[in-house]
Structure formats: structure tokens, C-alpha cells
Amino acid sequence: MPKPSKTKLRALEILYRLKQEYPDSTCALNYETPLQLLVAVILSAQCTDKRVNLVTPELFRQFPDAPALAMADREDIESAIRSTGFYRNKAKHIQGACQKIVKEFDGSVPRTMAELLTLPGVARKTANVVLAHAFGINAGVTVDTHVKRLSNRLALTQHSNPVRIEKDLMRLIPQPDWENWSIRLIDHGRAVCNARKPRCQECVLFDLCPTGQVYLENPTAPKLSRSRSRA
Missing domain, CATH: 1.10.1670.10 (Helix-hairpin-Helix base-excision DNA repair enzymes (C-terminal))
Known part of the structure; x- marks a missing residue:
């Protein structure tokens, strides 16, 4: 060897x-479900974790799951996440990811890197965080x-x-x-x-x-x- x-x-x-x-040390984003973690990581792009944690409670109160976000008026999502920056693009990715989760994954966040990478707004960084902290799967760094x-x-x-x-x-x-x-x-x-x-x-x-x-x-x-x- x-x-x-x-x-x-x-x-x-x-x-x-x-x-x-x-x-x-642990994940600084607050979440209760894999979907909430996925959304929080998308929001964290070009934004502090502290700001994301201030925004997500109200966002998830209005839209508690993937079907709710998938069917929401995009402008309502944009309004809820505006302070995180790049809110239009983030809202588009969040809703697109949730629509695909509902349509192709029975409303549940997928548990593989390959499947996560098919979601709008999800690259390896986001997928690695979700897999590790939501599912205990270390697929990458x-x-x-x-x-x-x-x-x-x-x-x-x-x-x-x-x-x-x-x-x-x-x-x-x-x-x-x-x-x-x-x-x-x-x-x-x-x-x-x-x-x-x-x-x-x-x-x-x-x-x-x-x-x-x-x-x-x-x-x-x-x-x-x-x-x-x-x-």
C-alpha cells in the first residue's frame, strides 16, 4: 500500500x-425538513446565513412544503425573499425546483447527487450540503x-x-x-x-x-x- x-x-x-x-461547528442555516434546507441553501447565494435565517421562518409559514411553493404566485415568493438579494432569480429557481420535486419525485427532495443536480438552481455545492445535513450522505466536499x-x-x-x-x-x-x-x-x-x-x-x-x-x-x-x- x-x-x-x-x-x-x-x-x-x-x-x-x-x-x-x-x-x-455545524450547518448555520436553520431548517426542519430537507426541502427547507434546500431552499435555504439556494437563498444563501451572495447572502449571509444570518439574513437567510431571518427570512425563512415567514417564507415557510406562507409556503410550508414543495406543493405550496410550486403553486405559489412567483411575486409572493419574491416579496418574501427580497432582502436576500437576487430575489427574482432565486424565486425562479426555488419554484422551478419545487415544481420538479412535485412532478418527478413525489413531493420529496431526492437523495442522490445525480437527481439533485437536475433541479433548477442546484449545483454541487447545494447538493452536497443537502445530502450531508438532511440525509447524512457525504457525497462530496x-x-x-x-x-x-x-x-x-x-x-x-x-x-x-x-x-x-x-x-x-x-x-x-x-x-x-x-x-x-x-x-x-x-x-x-x-x-x-x-x-x-x-x-x-x-x-x-x-x-x-x-x-x-x-x-x-x-x-x-x-x-x-x-x-x-x-x-
């Missing part, structure tokens, strides 16, 4: 430290802007395309940890490794981060870019 690469061993150590640092940014900073990938980043991370991280890896990396990105002013001196991953070490040598650099070095 081949030995794990240095990058894989480093990724496992990063995972271990993130678990120690953020033991209670959720790659949002934080995961993309930190995975490059930590030199765990050389790619900018989310699908290629996901493939790299799936090779490095054990499958049972695919989703909690993403959540903890997101929490770390928000708490310490932010985009403009990363607090590298406070980072529990500093000795494992080639980019952070380079950054501290030149903290006045206008942008924290990924180091070319490879561990």
Missing part, C-alpha cells in the same frame, strides 16, 4: 486541528468562497474551479469528514483567515500554511496570494 503524500498528511493534520479548534480561498492558501489545491478543488480535497480528506471539513474551514475563514487581513500570528494552522509564512515576511502586501511552495 503506497505511503500517503506529504500533502495528504498535512491535510489530515489540518483536519485534526480544525476539529480541536471548532468542535461544535462543499466548496464555497471560504473553502476555495483557504484551500489555495493552504496549498491543498492549485485550482480555482470549484469542481477541481472538490476533487483534490476528496482525495486528501477521509469521506466521513468531507462535510465537517468544509464547515470548519468556513468557520476558520470567518474567524481568523479572512480575505483582507488574515491573522496569521493567531492561526493554529500557521506552521502548516506555506502562504501564511510567506505573508508574515511581507505583511504589507496588498493581497495574500498562494505560495508557490509545496509541502
